[in-house]
Amino acid sequence: MSNENIKNGNPLIMIHSVYQSLTKAEQKVADVILVDSKESMYYSVTDLAEKANVGETTVIRFCRKLGFRGYQEFKLAIAQNIAGIVDRASEELRETDDFNELAQKITLHNKQVIKETLSLIQESQFQKAVDAIVKARRLYFFGVGSSGMTASDAQYRFMRLGFNAECATDAHIIAMNCALVSEQDVVVGITSSGSTKDLVDLVELAKEKGAFIICITNHAKSPITQYADAILLAAARENPLQGGAFSSKIGQLHVLDILTTIISIQQKEQSQLSLEKTAKAVLDRLF
Structure with missing residues (x-):
């Protein structure tokens, strides 16, 4: 399977498909992402490296094996393939919210920030x-x-x-x-x-x-x-x-x-x- 085909697919599914071909260090990175893919979207490259107990270069190498130019492009692909992502802390925005509900939720979120x-x-x-x-x-x-x-x-x-x-x-x-x-x-x-x-x-x-x-x-x-x-x-x-x-x-x-x-x-x-x-x-x- 070419890198381009991997890149165009769901990265979580593709991680499973190439898992056995990864080095042991790269498998540690894969394990962290597969355990909690939604949370991993918020990790910096250093965060992910620490959680996987590997070096940052291993994270980059892992992303490139999946066909991505780097970690940021990989994170974007993860985000695009996880359905229903709306991050507003505990106040999720909904399409059915009226103006006042939207304004209140956004205000509460910004106060929390x-x-x-x-x-x-x-x-x-x-x-x-x-x-x-x-x-x-x-x-x-x-x-x-x-x-x-x-x-x-x-x-x-x-x-x-x-x-x-x-x-x-x-x-x-x-x-x-x-x-x-x-x-x-x-x-x-x-x-x-x-x-x-x-x-x-x-x-x-x-x-x-x-x-x-x-x-x-x-x-x-x-x-x-x-x-x-x-x-x-x-x-x-x-x-x-x-x-x-x-x-x-x-x-x-x-x-x-x-x-x-x-x-x-x-x-x-x-x-x-x-x-x-x-x-x-x-x-x-x-x-």
């Missing part, structure tokens, strides 16, 4: 991030796709507080910025999955250049965290069909709101002066 994000907050990680930011020469906020929009929001807020802040969402621009950073700079990588290759590889480059690395992610154990000096966790789980969900952005923005508030309090005079200057700068642009 903020509550869960609060439970993930580690003061020591925030303090390390704050200490690095307040003495940085320049701040760089990087994100790809939906997380790029969060990076743009972050750059805007820190600029209002008087920081020399840059934002990039294009992989080529991120690469050039990372090649030019120094030990005086702070790089903030924003990625829900923690596994966005265009970002992870470039954050590694910035780390090699000596920049202080902060990551904002939903996964404590994901590829980007191995390069981070401070890890700020946001709640909200996405399966591959929900990439860019607003709930993930709410978690990211909540983390940034806490971070900027701490800094504005610690740097009260500078922050207040900068907020006044930037407000006056746009005053004549408003009716």
Whole structure:
């Protein structure tokens, strides 16, 4: 059976069909997925490797044996082949829900995201991030796709507080910025999955250049965290069909709101002066 034929079928069925041809390490990966395929959609590549007690390269090799280019494409196929997936925590959305029911369920879900994000907050990680930011020469906020929009929001807020802040969402621009950073700079990588290759590889480059690395992610154990000096966790789980969900952005923005508030309090005079200057700068642009 060719890899293309495997890829086009139901990946769970195909895992069974090729199981005996897998190495023992790859069979461990298959076992984790087959035991709870729905839950596995939310694992990062590092999560799955740990649960299977194998290396990340084994997970990638397993996915490629099934005909997929990598782990993310495999997860997407899993999501597409599990019927009836609607992840709204305990409040499942139904086609029969009226407007008020939909609005209430979504509101409850988003409140839960903020509550869960609060439970993930580690003061020591925030303090390390704050200490690095307040003495940085320049701040760089990087994100790809939906997380790029969060990076743009972050750059805007820190600029209002008087920081020399840059934002990039294009992989080529991120690469050039990372090649030019120094030990005086702070790089903030924003990625829900923690596994966005265009970002992870470039954050590694910035780390090699000596920049202080902060990551904002939903996964404590994901590829980007191995390069981070401070890890700020946001709640909200996405399966591959929900990439860019607003709930993930709410978690990211909540983390940034806490971070900027701490800094504005610690740097009260500078922050207040900068907020006044930037407000006056746009005053004549408003009716």
